[in-house]
Structure formats: C-alpha cells, structure tokens
Amino acid sequence: MPDARITVPPSVPRGKPFEVRIIVRHPMETGYRTDESGKSIPRNVIRSLSCRYNGEVVISAKLSSGIAANPYLRFFVTAKESGPLAFEWVDDSGLRGSDTASVTVA
Amino acid sequence: MTRRDIRPSSPRRRLLQSGVALALVPWVPARAAADDLPEIPALTAFLAGRKPRLARVRLTLPQLADNGQTVPMKVVVDGPFTPAARVTAINLFSESNPVPEMAAFEFPAFVERIEVESRVRLAASQRIVAVASLADGTVLASAAEVIVTIAGCMDGT
Numbered sequence: 001m002p003d004a005r006i007t008v009p010p011s012v013p014r015g016k017p018f019e020v021r022i023i024v025r026h027p028m029e030t031g032y033r034t035d036e037s038g039k040s041i042p043r044n045v046i047r048s049l050s051c052r053y054n055g056e057v058v059i060s061a062k063l064s065s066g067i068a069a070n071p072y073l074r075f076f077v078t079a080k081e082s083g084p085l086a087f088e089w090v091d092d093s094g095l096r097g098s099d100t101a102s103v104t105v106a
Numbered sequence: 107m108t109r110r111d112i113r114p115s116s117p118r119r120r121l122l123q124s125g126v127a128l129a130l131v132p133w134v135p136a137r138a139a140a141d142d143l144p145e146i147p148a149l150t151a152f153l154a155g156r157k158p159r160l161a162r163v164r165l166t167l168p169q170l171a172d173n174g175q176t177v178p179m180k181v182v183v184d185g186p187f188t189p190a191a192r193v194t195a196i197n198l199f200s201e202s203n204p205v206p207e208m209a210a211f212e213f214p215a216f217v218e219r220i221e222v223e224s225r226v227r228l229a230a231s232q233r234i235v236a237v238a239s240l241a242d243g244t245v246l247a248s249a250a251e252v253i254v255t256i257a258g259c260m261d262g263t
Contacts, residue, residue, distance in 0.1 A: 017217060017218055028227075030204075030227070056214075057215065058213070058214070058215050058217070059211060059212070060211075060212040060214065061209060061210065061211045061212070062207075062210040062211075062212075063209050064205045064207060064209060065203075065205050065227065066198075066200055066203050066207075066209065067209055067224060067226055067227065068175060068176035068177070068224075068225040068226060068227050069175070069176070071224065071225070072223075072224055072225050073222070073223070073224050074221075074222070074223035074224070075211070075221065076217055076219040076221055077217060078215075078216070078217055078218060
C-alpha cells in the first residue's frame with residue numbers, strides 16, 4: 001500500500017490555479033498517549049511536508065500534533081508547464097517519504 | 107372548572123419565561139468576542155507587536171466538533187494578489203492545545219488562489235486563529251470558535 005495518495009485534475013488550463021490534494025498515511029502520534037503497559041508512546045508526527053512543481057517549491061508546511069492522523073492537505077497551484085508535482089515529508093523518527101503526481105497542462 | 111394556576115401572570119410562567127430569556131442572552135457576547143483575537147502567548151510572540159487586520163481571511167471550522175481527533179479546517183485569503191502583495195505564509199494557532207503552533211504553510215512561489223484545507227486535532231473547546239502574512243508586510247487574521255465534545259490529543263481511544 002502506498003504511503004500517500006495525491007489527487008490532481010486530469011488536465012489543467014495554463015495560467016490558472018488548480019486544486020491539489022494529498023493524504024499521507026501516518027499515525028501523527030502526539031506523544032501524550034500511553035500503551036497497554038502504561039509506557040508513554042513517543043511523539044512521532046510529520047514535521048515538514050513540501051511540494052515542488054517542476055522543481056520549484058510551491059508549498060512548504062510545518063505540521064505538529066495539532067494535525068489529525070493521516071494528514072490531509074488541499075491547496076492550489078498555478079499551472080505553468082506539464083511536469084511532476086513532487087511531495088516530500090519527514091517525521092520525528094527521521095523517516096522520509098515522497099510521492100509524485102504528474103500534471104498535464106492543456 | 108377554574109384553571110387559575112396557568113393564567114399568564116402566574117409566577118411559574120414568569121419564571122419559565124425568564125429562564126428562556128437567560129438561555130438566549132449568552133450567545134450575543136460570544137459572537138461579538140469572536141471578532142477579536144484570543145490571548146495566545148505563541149501568537150503574541152509571532153506577531154511581535156504587529157497589529158493584524160481582521161479582514162480578508164476566512165477561517166472555517168465546524169461550530170460543534172463531535173470528535174476533536176479530526177476536525178475539518180479551511181483557510182481562504184481573499185485576493186486579488188500581486189507578486190508584490192502576495193501571501194507568503196499562513197500560520198495557525200490554537201488557544202488550548204498542548205502545542206499552540208498548530209501548523210504553518212509557506213508559499214515561496216506566487217499563487218493567485220490562496221486556499222488551504224486540512225484536518226486538525228483539538229484538545230478542548232477553544233478558538234483557533236489563522237494569520238496570513240503578505241509580502242508587502244500586511245498581516246491579516248481571523249479567529250473561529252469550536253466547541254469540542256470529545257477531546258483529541260489526550261486519550262488513547
């Protein structure tokens with residue numbers, strides 16, 4: 001199962017903003033919970049998530065335990081050229097993730 | 107048959123009427139208070155003396171959240187924007203969460219439509235503040251109040 005699901009429109013008109021949605025599979029562990037034996041579960045949230053469109057950073061998000069598990073983000077990007085929309089993220093445990101969608105500009 | 111006990115001026119009826127009136131009154135100040143920003147130390151530190159204008163930012167959260175673990179949140183900043191006066195960042199602050207800086211979204215490139223949607227965790231009923239910073243130094247903000255029936259963050263369920 002992939003770690004993320006990215007949704008972009010099948011084709012976008014040049015110069016217009018288009019909607020991008022992403023859901024990353026991640027527990028966003030707050031660090032305030034305990035396991036069955038009463039030991040506290042260490043915090044592990046996605047600290048930062050960024051998106052590059054044709055190599056240019058279009059959004060860079062800093063997240064915290066205040067973002068729900070399986071973080072979801074929806075935002076807009078201005079269509080320029082067809083190309084990749086590349087997401088990258090890193091969590092507190094140092095685990096890095098990435099996923100890419102391709103954008104077709106009509 | 108006389109029914110003296112329910113005539114309009116009976117003490118019981120007047121008591122009921124005043125009870126209804128009292129129940130309605132608190133809503134008016136609560137709505138007025140949503141127009142200014144709550145006192146959040148992290149927000150004060152972030153603003154560093156700048157006075158945000160309470161305009162153009164629309165922060166949408168449900169008025170009543172059944173489950174604080176996942177609450178839909180949407181921020182829209184009304185344009186039009188120019189490259190000189192574009193939105194560079196949106197910061198979200200929480201009044202009662204253990205981590206007051208909920209999220210920050212930075213826009214290094216010019217986007218003419220600023221709209222961010224996500225899902226947040228809320229530890230208690232509280233007010234959330236969205237601050238939008240523009241490239242020309244303008245700071246805009248908006249607050250939204252959410253009543254949370256089951257708190258997020260704290261418990262394991």
